[in-house]
Amino acid sequence: MKRAMLLLPLGVFLLMAVFLYRGLYLDPKELRSVLIDKPLPSFSQGSLEEPGRIINSDELKGQPALLNVWATWCPTCKAEHEMLNRLAAQGVAIYGINYKDDSAAAREWLQRLGNPYRFNIEDPQGSLGIDLGVYGAPETFLLDKQGIIRAKHVGAIDENVWRSKLAPLYQQLLDEATP
């Protein structure tokens, strides 16, 4: 009993140490999305590339895909654009949400930097962004072929993020899609 009491402070210390050590590696800026494992909120928004066409949320179903929230005012989006071009060239389906942006500037940007997107959804007011829990750009959602959100990445996708976080999940979704 007495010996157990002596060990108590050590136990409390170890517990605190584990907690604080974990805290060192948590990024408080990255919020876990509450939408994970939920279907993409349904929407009907304008198309960036074909003004006048209305895009329906069902059009994103059919295969595992990335849904990338971007804008021309966002420097990090420019940084990740080349990576998205590479992924599109590898055959990854990528859809875009042009978030609170100027459509003409956005079209010009795609012309100049290349267009990795199958199509882009216009979200001039950011209302679709709010439905998706977006709080900055870039953010990227990983959708399965039923259009269910399976993962979310906040910030730029680079080689490292893709390889360590998104590619394994994407591969898993591809395997699920082709039994």
Next chain:
Amino acid sequence: MILRALGLSLLLCATAAQAAIDTYEFRNDHERERFRELTSELRCPKCQNQNIADSDAPIAMDLRREIFRMFGEGKRNDEIISYLVDRYGDFVLYRPPLNSSTALLWFGPGVLLVGGLLVLLLIVRRRRPQAQAASQAQLDAAEQARLQALLAANAASSADQERKDP
């Protein structure tokens, strides 16, 4: 002169800061107060140590606009809060709800307090018998005799001392 320039620049800063606050037309003062209370109780997802009312982040402005829109639709506060929680999670609440991941937050301080009191009680309890044993110690006959002898010797020597130096 410098002071005046400083004062003027401060004044300009103040007006610039005020200009960033967007204006909404409320139907009455009660609604304005409700808006102010609600937005100051919700946390901005981007600038994490500010509430939606104070933040200048674009997302905070959007959320204020969205909340104002829902006011127009006659939504209740709890409906607006659950709308935001459905999108941004419990994170947006400055008053976290009680669930498995916040249980530590809610009960941790109480558990620590009770634990501390228990430890204190244990220590006090353990010390009391020792202290009582020390105070109630009885001298046996030999010790009693020795004590009396010492006291007597002490009294005699101090009497001697008084006689030597008056």
